[in-house]
Amino acid sequence: MKSYPKDKIRNIAVVSHGNSGKTSLLEAALFDSGSIGRMGKVEEGNTVSDYHPEEINHQISIHTSLIPIEWKGYKLNLLDTPGYSDFIGEVKSSLRVTDNTLFVVSAVDGVEVQTEIIWDFTEENDVPRMVFINKMDRENANFYKVLDELKECFDAPFAPIQLPIGQAADFRGIVDLLQEKAYSFKDGKTEEIDIPEDMKEIIDKYREKLMEAAVEGDDVLMMKYLEGENFTPEEIRNSLFDGVKEGLVVPVLCGSATKNMGVGNMLDFMTEYLPAPEAQDNKDFSALVFKTLADPYVGKMNFIRVYSGTLKPEMTIINNTNKTTETVGKIIFTRGKNTASTSEVSAGDIAVLVKLHNINTGDVLTDKDHPVDIEGISFPEPTLSLAINPKSKGDEDKLGNAVNKILEEDKTITIKKNVDTKQTLITGMGEMHLDIIVEHLKRRYSVDVVAESPKVPYRETIRGEIKVEGKHKKQTGGHGQFGHVWLRLEPSLDQDFEFVEEVFGGSVPKNYFPAVEKGIREAMNEGVLAGYPVTGVRAVLVDGSYHPVDSSEMAFKIAGSLAFKKGVTQAKPVILEPFMYVEVTLPEKFMGEIISYFNNKRGKILGMEPGGKNTKVKAQAPLSEMYRFAISLKSITQGRGSFVMDFKRYEEVSPKLAEEIIKKAKVLVAE
Numbered sequence: 141m142k143s144y145p146k147d148k149i150r151n152i153a154v155v156s157h158g159n160s161g162k163t164s165l166l167e168a169a170l171f172d173s174g175s176i177g178r179m180g181k182v183e184e185g186n187t188v189s190d191y192h193p194e195e196i197n198h199q200i201s202i203h204t205s206l207i208p209i210e211w212k213g214y215k216l217n218l219l220d221t222p223g224y225s226d227f228i229g230e231v232k233s234s235l236r237v238t239d240n241t242l243f244v245v246s247a248v249d250g251v252e253v254q255t256e257i258i259w260d261f262t263e264e265n266d267v268p269r270m271v272f273i274n275k276m277d278r279e280n281a282n283f284y285k286v287l288d289e290l291k292e293c294f295d296a297p298f299a300p301i302q303l304p305i306g307q308a309a310d311f312r313g314i315v316d317l318l319q320e321k322a323y324s325f326k327d328g329k330t331e332e333i334d335i336p337e338d339m340k341e342i343i344d345k346y347r348e349k350l351m352e353a354a355v356e357g358d359d360v361l362m363m364k365y366l367e368g369e370n371f372t373p374e375e376i377r378n379s380l381f382d383g384v385k386e387g388l389v390v391p392v393l394c395g396s397a398t399k400n401m402g403v404g405n406m407l408d409f410m411t412e413y414l415p416a417p418e419a420q421d422n423k424d425f426s427a428l429v430f431k432t433l434a435d436p437y438v439g440k441m442n443f444i445r446v447y448s449g450t451l452k453p454e455m456t457i458i459n460n461t462n463k464t465t466e467t468v469g470k471i472i473f474t475r476g477k478n479t480a481s482t483s484e485v486s487a488g489d490i491a492v493l494v495k496l497h498n499i500n501t502g503d504v505l506t507d508k509d510h511p512v513d514i515e516g517i518s519f520p521e522p523t524l525s526l527a528i529n530p531k532s533k534g535d536e537d538k539l540g541n542a543v544n545k546i547l548e549e550d551k552t553i554t555i556k557k558n559v560d561t562k563q564t565l566i567t568g569m570g571e572m573h574l575d576i577i578v579e580h581l582k583r584r585y586s587v588d589v590v591a592e593s594p595k596v597p598y599r600e601t602i603r604g605e606i607k608v609e610g611k612h613k614k615q616t617g618g619h620g621q622f623g624h625v626w627l628r629l630e631p632s633l634d635q636d637f638e639f640v641e642e643v644f645g646g647s648v649p650k651n652y653f654p655a656v657e658k659g660i661r662e663a664m665n666e667g668v669l670a671g672y673p674v675t676g677v678r679a680v681l682v683d684g685s686y687h688p689v690d691s692s693e694m695a696f697k698i699a700g701s702l703a704f705k706k707g708v709t710q711a712k713p714v715i716l717e718p719f720m721y722v723e724v725t726l727p728e729k730f731m732g733e734i735i736s737y738f739n740n741k742r743g744k745i746l747g748m749e750p751g752g753k754n755t756k757v758k759a760q761a762p763l764s765e766m767y768r769f770a771i772s773l774k775s776i777t778q779g780r781g782s783f784v785m786d787f788k789r790y791e792e793v794s795p796k797l798a799e800e801i802i803k804k805a806k807v808l809v810a811e
Contacts (some may be wrong), residue, residue, distance in 0.1 A: 141473045143484050148215060150216045151239045156223050161274040163182055166209075176188065187209050200223070236428070236515075238267070246273075247282060248280050271391070276309060300392045302402070312324055314394060314402055318350070320343075322348070391413065421486070425448065431443035431501060440496065450484050457506065471491055480493070528566055528589040539587050561597050563595055597672075599674040606710045608707035610704070627700070648696070658700040668806075669798070672719060675716070715792070716793065721758075741761050766785065
């Protein structure tokens with residue numbers, strides 16, 4: 141594939157709700173452009189963009205695929221993004237590096253949740269948008285109903301560029317309102333036909349609206365329009381182009397991807413009316429890495445969008461994010477899993493660097509002599525956790541290496557070791573996301589894992605005050621062991637642990653104080669009720685005794701530990717559970733359900749902040765009730781809600797719940 145100048149490039153993120161037909165639409169575009177000789181099908185697992193094993197297996201897009209299409213002297217870099225919320229990070233990174241967004245909307249299902257969510261993202265970035273109403277050949281397809289839904293859901297200037305000739309089983313063509321021409325589609329071929337007589341009235345109506353939209357941002361043309369003068373085709377073209385670029389017009393087209401109806405017309409429109417990338421040819425090189433893949437054949441792949449200058453093999457560049465220097469090796473263009481080498485990448489284009497180990501998603505790459513900053517990518521926070529451990533005991537290192545490679549690819553995953561529960565927690569965007577990660581570990585890295593729900597990191601503490609003795613005495617011939625202490629244990633209101641000495645008269649020598657403290661700290665690792673760590677205790681060393689020969693640090697360490705364990709048992713021990721602070725953002729119509737949810741989960745609503753389309757609810761709830769909140773929130777809000785959660789404090793559990801926790805702990809010990 142040759143290198144194209146920026147004015148001949150169009151970078152377009154193709155987005156939608158799942159199952160709206162993005163992948164099929166790109167398959168038809170590839171066929172029309174001559175890139176493939178036969179259209180694949182998602183259900184047959186042979187499409188160009190859904191080529192990963194997990195995509196074929198689940199029949200959905202999981203990774204963003206770069207699909208460059210050469211069309212009538214232009215290069216369209218189409219990014220086929222996932223349509224399911226668990227993989228929204230892929231969508232956000234694609235929107236960051238593209239200059240246009242194509243929304244694919246089903247003519248049967250209309251505007252769905254992910255369409256709404258992604259629309260809000262594009263509004264944040266002020267990206268030009270267009271809509272392709274797909275599946276016009278399906279039963280119950282209704283172009284005009286979907287058009288009304290778009291206008292109802294979004295405050296945007298939608299303007300049909302085409303009208304369908306027939307709908308559902310009768311769909312057979314389109315009328316192009318700009319050209320005032322009609323086209324029929326049959327067997328994948330497009331033929332110009334006469335405009336149907338019975339459509340002339342509705343065509344006049346929508347063409348009038350299109351002309352109004354086209355001149356909205358042009359005072360000269362608006363005056364011409366109001367005075368009833370006709371426009372030249374060039375005036376219409378230029379004004380509509382500017383309107384799309386400035387967001388004053390959102391063009392709406394239609395067709396059927398699987399029947400390849402209207403796809404060529406869509407490609408024509410993209411080259412003619414979507415803006416070229418904003419890029420600087422004559423500046424020093426700069427680029428942003430928006431995706432990373434570990435390919436079993438090619439190696440590590442970094443997908444980059446070039447913002448300025450020209451990139452060539454053997455160039456020395458700077459990773460301005462981690463300040464490392466890299467020498468560029470092979471540069472490739474990809475089309476799904478197919479690759480082709482290139483001798484250069486011009487400003488505005490999208491390409492792939494291979495086998496560069498210190499470059500990852502979100503990194504900024506620049507000329508070695510002129511480093512610059514480029515705004516990075518804002519990824520959503522992962523919200524659903526899973527505990528994983530390798531099935532084979534010897535695979536711990538193997539699992540660690542595999543997880544690190546996955547973390548390089550996916551910035552919506554976090555992993556951490558919970559020191560309290562001794563579990564490795566991997567956190568992602570949802571159940572499917574986590575399932576795919578487990579699949580990756582097994583298929584790509586040959587690591588089988590046991591997955592389970594995270595354990596709650598409970599704590600134990602005391603509510604009473606007690607004075608208690610600890611004595612360690614052992615005689616084995618020769619030097620024995622002797623350590624003897626008296627401790628006063630009491631609750632500490634503001635610290636996890638305090639150790640204080642109030643010894644008088646040298647009953648315990650000072651050099652043994654650290655050993656006593658060490659013994660207590662070790663004893664705190666396992667409480668007396670259910671084996672959870674102890675916190676919130678003030679331990680005061682008040683008295684004791686020693687032997688001039690048999691006393692040692694080890695003996696006093698053991699004595700301190702014995703005294704602490706005995707004392708905690710007598711000092712009204714209780715179990716604490718972590719409480720979380722939660723901020724939920726959701727449409728106001730779901731407020732009643734979310735309040736009910738928190739009330740039923742031992743939670744409490746702290747406040748509400750209305751704002752625009754959504755309301756922010758502030759609440760607190762125990763962590764044990766929040767592990768699956770991501771799933772519940774998705775169900776409550778039909779996917780429209782989001783949340784962030786942070787640890788707030790520990791609170792005492794009820795006697796009934798404490799009894800259940802202790803019972804479970806004893807069962808685990810017995811096992």
